[in-house]
Amino acid sequence: MSSLLQLTPIGPLADALLAEMGAVRLWQEDAGWLARHGADVELLATSVRRGCDAAMLSALPMLRAISSWGAGYDTLDVAGARARGIAVANTPDVLDDCVADLAWGLLIAASRRIPAANRYVQAGEWRQLGQFPITTKVSGRRLGILGLGRIGSAVARRGEGFSMDIRYTGRSPRDVGYVFEPSLLALAEWADFLVVACGGDAETFHLVDAAVLCALGKSGILINVGRGSVVDQSALVEALEAGELGGAGLDVLEGEPGAPEALARRDNVVITPHVGSATVQTRQAMEQLTVDNLKAFLQDGRLLTPVKS
Numbered sequence: 001m002s003s004l005l006q007l008t009p010i011g012p013l014a015d016a017l018l019a020e021m022g023a024v025r026l027w028q029e030d031a032g033w034l035a036r037h038g039a040d041v042e043l044l045a046t047s048v049r050r051g052c053d054a055a056m057l058s059a060l061p062m063l064r065a066i067s068s069w070g071a072g073y074d075t076l077d078v079a080g081a082r083a084r085g086i087a088v089a090n091t092p093d094v095l096d097d098c099v100a101d102l103a104w105g106l107l108i109a110a111s112r113r114i115p116a117a118n119r120y121v122q123a124g125e126w127r128q129l130g131q132f133p134i135t136t137k138v139s140g141r142r143l144g145i146l147g148l149g150r151i152g153s154a155v156a157r158r159g160e161g162f163s164m165d166i167r168y169t170g171r172s173p174r175d176v177g178y179v180f181e182p183s184l185l186a187l188a189e190w191a192d193f194l195v196v197a198c199g200g201d202a203e204t205f206h207l208v209d210a211a212v213l214c215a216l217g218k219s220g221i222l223i224n225v226g227r228g229s230v231v232d233q234s235a236l237v238e239a240l241e242a243g244e245l246g247g248a249g250l251d252v253l254e255g256e257p258g259a260p261e262a263l264a265r266r267d268n269v270v271i272t273p274h275v276g277s278a279t280v281q282t283r284q285a286m287e288q289l290t291v292d293n294l295k296a297f298l299q300d301g302r303l304l305t306p307v308k309s
Helices: 012-020 033-040 054-059 078-083 096-112 114-122 150-161 184-190 210-216 233-241 280-300
Strands: 004-006 043-047 065-069 087-089 142-146 165-169 193-196 221-224 247-250 269-271
Touching (some): 004 012, 033 054, 054 078, 065 280, 078 087, 096 193, 096 269, 142 150, 165 184, 210 233
Parallel strands (some): 043 065, 065 087, 142 165, 193 221, 247 269
């Protein structure tokens, strides 16, 4: 019996490589497989979508390492794994540029209302020049970032190319050339654009609340490429409907998949279906890294990209 268990399909490349390593595909096994063979499993492959909770850890008493596809690890019981000495890896870094690219795509699309302009043309409404509403300038304005980690830093670097004044907030200041603002509320009051690029956990739950949205203001635009749980979605809808927020670009939502009509139908909101890393090149790199973490652990007992928290 293989000591490598794969909890869920990850992608064509990873699935094929894991099969070559002799992985058991749990979704193809019967309901009693874990009870019969859980004690044989030493290595686990999963994804941020499937995760690995405390119950799964309990079913795998000899587990030594977990390799998870995805930058997030909120669906992994990292604390429980560490308490047992189980190494945990995710796939950061390789997706930073793609997520930052999408953040900027959302920022520009929401500011210049590109989807609404496209619908205007498609509907045959472009009959005269100058009739489509004027929109919001991006270059040279104020960019606030919540979470200056790998992705937030990549967003900031792109902001430099747009000649923006950049500030950030997070758990602590970093050795970077941007101004650190300890208060998220103060950052929102200052910013023209607020990009959410932090992870989702109990500490960040609804961190962007009604007060922050109000501070961002009637001309401010919120971008979220972090986690849907960071933004109080009900407060976001209320702020948009009351005209207290200028717009939003969202790749992640609370309760996804799916978007509430109150957000999806608005011309000043652009929503993408959680596709920040969804390019051929990046997804292949993430899949390869998921496998490479396991191979590295087998070779010398160390993961290439262990979870940092």
